[in-house]
Amino acid sequence: MTIVRFLFLYLLIIHPLVSTAQAQLDDVIEKPGASDITLDFSGIDGRNPQAATFFRSLKRNLILHSLLREVPPSQAGFQVGGTAVSQGAKIEVSVRVRNRSLNRDVFGKKYRVNPDQMEILARKVSDEVVKSLTGLEGFSQKRxxxxxxxxxxxxxxxxxxxxxxxxxxxxxxxxxxxxxxxxxxxxxxxxxxxxxxxxxxxxxxxxxxxxxxxxxxxxxxxxxxxxxxxxxxxxxxxxxxxxxxxxxxxxxxxxxxxxxxxxxxxxxxxxxxxxxxxxxxxxxxxxxxxxxxxxxxxxxxxxxxxxxxxxxxxxxxxxxxxxxxxxxxxxxxxxxxxxxxxxxxxxxxxxxxxxxxxxxxxxxxxxxxxxxxxxxxxxxxxxxxxxxxxxxxxxxxxxxxxxxx
Amino acid sequence: MKHFLPLFRFLFVSLLLLILNACAGNNDEDPLQSDIGMGGGTLGNDTGTLPGGEFIDIDGLPPRDPMGVPVEGAYAPVYFGYDSSSVAPSEMSKVQQIADALSSNARYTLIIQGHTDERGSREYNLALGERRALAVRELLISFGVDGSRIQTLSFGEEQPAVAGFEESAYSMNRRAEFQLMQ
Structure with missing residues (x-):
């Protein structure tokens, strides 16, 4: 995605979404087919079992979101990546989201959790990534x-x-x-x-x-x-x-x-x-x-x-x-x-x-x-x-x- | 003796609740707080009035006290049109039969169950089923039955008489059923 396209997308979707709730629905409805935010998950190193659980859950939550869509890496605006490795009794999870056209991370965080908390963490990280990409509050942590x-x-x-x-x-x-x-x-x-x-x-x-x-x-x-x-x-x-x-x-x-x-x-x-x-x-x-x-x-x-x-x-x-x-x-x-x-x-x-x-x-x-x-x-x-x-x-x-x- | 009636009623309701709780059996994970007296109107029943709104009560429902044991014998259900609570002339004789049964024995009371077909929201259908039961109750009152002998119990769409997703099933499910108690 070029910078111009990203800016256009930002003005078209994301900016109206964060400005007021009123503008949110109107602008989205009147421009059906406005592009989604496209993601690929090629940057994930999910070799250990906890990492697999975490990233499967993170991906499931992210692609539930209607503004985010998974596409092949060659077409994606953003690349989701990260690792999860054992550090003693804990698991250290790192997640980053890279803007492919700017070649710059728009999200990058590390977490240290118990091995049985991978799904809880995935819901939390999903909400954080959604917030950074769309400006909207996430829904993954609400029952x-x-x-x-x-x-x-x-x-x-x-x-x-x-x-x-x-x-x-x-x-x-x-x-x-x-x-x-x-x-x-x-x-x-x-x-x-x-x-x-x-x-x-x-x-x-x-x-x-x-x-x-x-x-x-x-x-x-x-x-x-x-x-x-x-x-x-x-x-x-x-x-x-x-x-x-x-x-x-x-x-x-x-x-x-x-x-x-x-x-x-x-x-x-x-x-x-x-x-x-x-x-x-x-x-x-x-x-x-x-x-x-x-x-x-x-x-x-x-x-x-x-x-x-x-x-x-x-x-x-x-x-x-x-x-x-x-x-x-x-x-x-x-x-x-x-x-x-x-x-x-x-x-x-x-x-x-x-x-x-x-x-x-x-x-x-x-x-x-x-x-x-x-x-x-x-x-x-x-x-x-x-x-x-x-x-x-x-x-x-x-x-x-x-x-x- | 009269002074003890509320006490007896209280004891009866308590006993009933105890039995109900015991019957519920394996419900460790959802203990029910035994707040006795909810059926009799210990909740805030002081209906307020609003400025400008004139409130004319039609015959209100009697307090939901225990109404005895079911009387043997079945009465034909009254059937209704879609989203309607009007009793058709063809159904009127069924209502008259119930009125006759109630006037034949002064100890009888009546529970009218209201039901709907599955179309529409469950909550709306709960109100629609109630409206059907209340419409039959109003008719019975017009036939001379004392309204304090009649309770309504709506199940909305939750208890269909016939399974199916065609009008033939729907028309059998839009109904009011009768249970005499004594």
Whole structure:
């Protein structure tokens, strides 16, 4: 790559990405096909087993990123290289990334870790390399929680794993139906609806000790629990007063406030705005399900979507954009709404139904479930609508992902 | 005697929770905190009102107390159209049968289970299933049944009656099912 091309690329992609979150999506979407950052991995000396583990994991994480692409060395803009060698009981790992056209390292670091920490280190280094190449926060060290129904099992249980599939753990084993998975903003707990006691109640599941506490268990449904960015309130859908409506509960005082009062309709999936003042949710009170936004102090909900047969499962990102599911041409498609401009872009392929999107920590990627004839798997999407990549598929059904951020 | 009722209820709920926990068995890795009383409304139930919004409660659900044991006998499910919770005229006689059963025995209570087909999000379908159960409940109330005898229990799309990915399966899954309790 020539310097001129690199500068052009920088101005086209990287600079807008780091300048503001708003510019990020617009600029990427309006220039589809803008070149990726191309990498080759020819500089790796992976002769010892720990080195092989480390670099396999590093490569897997880097090429998951939608702005990075592996190409043959002759075509690559950047060369990833490094070594991992034993130093007593520790492993010393060195990683460098070389700009091939400038013939200069843009990244170079050494690490000294225990031999059993190679995957942890690879996720960390991947985020550092992503940061140095794109200016964006990486996503590799943030877990994705999801619901899984393993082949041969009855229970819909909760799992979590890193995006590269490593570190998968099972968090429940009680065979009850669970849905509506969300992280608390501090990343320490999960909120979900479980039928543990026979009815759909909302629980907080603390990851450190596995304790589950019922946060809402009124008559009817208790669903869609979502904790506000400051951790002090929970939005949820309750039907105790005769029909499903949106409520907010102050988690300190326990005070419950109903925010909506509409004709009989289905409501679901509240998600907080980044400033914690508004809530987006799905409601069918004007016919088909659409997205609405309401202030957390109440008032009339404002409709955000016009098109699409159904508009479901909104997730309001820190970037200000709302990712959601829209039924369109008979398929469920992941869509991104800019609530300020009212513009919707579609980011998932039409080869299957994609549902239940959740923003990655970087505000660029999205994880969603992909379903064909009842078989669900987890896919990584990119808000510029690039290729969808499988994160977890096979051996069961995996759905309702929520990315910690 | 009347004063002891809350105590009995408390003991009953405690016992039920103990049994449920014991039945759950091998759950060492996810201990459940036994916060008793969640079913009866010890959570903050003081619904606030909002400026400018007039809140008219339609018949709210009764507290979720233990509702006894299931009564033998099956009732035909009420079926629904896609994304709809209106009870079609053709389904009305099924609702009338349930109303008759409830009026024949004052000790009977009812759980209406709401279900949906698999299309749409699971969370939306949970609300849609609830809406179906509530629509049948409203009908029963209009037939003269006391709303305090009727609980709703939505499963959304989680418990299909028929497996399959065609309308023939979907139409059998969009339903409300009935369980009399005493």
């Amino acid at each position: 994705i929680a999801f619901i899984g129904l393993r082949n041969g099992e009855k229970g819909k249980e909760i799992y979590s794993a890193f995006p590269d599939g490593s570190g998968m753990v099972r968090l429940t084993r009680d065979q009850s139906v669970k849905l509506g998975l969300e992280w608390t903003p501090d990343g320490a707990s999960l909120i979900y609806t479980s039928y543990h006691r026979g009815f759909p109640d909302i629980y907080r599941h603390t990851l450190r000790d596995g304790k589950r506490v019922a946060l809402s268990a009124s008559s009817g449904i208790n669903a869609g629990g979502a904790v506000s960015p400051n951790g002090q309130k929970m939005a949820m859908i309750l039907s105790k007063d005769g029909k499903p409506e949106l409520y907010v509960k102050d988690l300190r005082s326990g005070r419950l406030t109903r925010l909506t009062q509409t004709p009989m309709s289905a409501k679901s999936s509240p998600s907080w705005s980044p400033d914690g003042r508004s809530i987006v949710f799905t409601s069918s009170h004007q016919g088909q399900p659409h997205l609405y936004v309401v202030r957390d102090t109440g008032g009339a909900p404002r409709r955000l979507t016009r098109g699409g047969g159904e508009n479901l499962s909104p997730d309001w990102g820190k970037n200000g954009l709302i990712v959601f599911t829209r039924r369109r041409a008979g398929k469920y498609q992941i869509s991104v709404l800019d609530p300020k401009k009212g513009r919707v872009t579609y980011i998932s392929p039409m080869d299957a139904d994609y549902e239940d999107p959740s923003w990655a920590p970087d505000g660029l990627h999205v994880v969603a479930s992909r379903t064909i004839r009842g078989a669900s798997s987890l896919y990584l999407l990119d808000s510029a609508g690039k290729e969808a990549k499988a994160l977890l598929q096979g051996q069961g059904n995996w759905y309702m992902p929520a990315w910690s951020r």
